[in-house]
Every structure is written in structure tokens, then in C-alpha cells.
Amino acid sequence: MKASTLRELWSLISQTSHEALAHLSDSDLVGQLMTQLQKKQSLSQQEIILMKSYIGARTLLIRDIVQQA
Numbered sequence: 001m002k003a004s005t006l007r008e009l010w011s012l013i014s015q016t017s018h019e020a021l022a023h024l025s026d027s028d029l030v031g032q033l034m035t036q037l038q039k040k041q042s043l044s045q046q047e048i049i050l051m052k053s054y055i056g057a058r059t060l061l062i063r064d065i066v067q068q069a
Contacts, residue, residue, distance in 0.1 A: 026059045
């Protein structure tokens, strides 16, 4: 994974409202963030797989960050 892609992901997360993610399942949360990320950056198939796994492993952290914002 590129550092710039990770920075973009965490930037998207910090800008996302709690209401937008509060009622999403974990898989929908991953899908929503991937959709937003792919609008900002072109990702290869391998990068998509890695990012989905990365986001999926951090859903609790993402929810905590969004709730505190």
C-alpha cells in the first residue's frame, strides 16, 4: 500500500460524519469508504484487495474516531 493512499483514507475518515456511518454494517462501511477512496485515487486490483482488508481490520477504530469527531 502506498503511504499517500493511507493518508487519503484517514483523511476521508476524519471528514466523514458519524451519521453517515452509524447505521452501516461493517461490510457496508468498508464499501462506502472504498467508494469514496476510489473517487479520489485510481487503485489497482491488488490495492483494492489490500485496502478492503486494511479497512475491515480497523472498523472498530474507524467507528471510534468518527464518533469522537
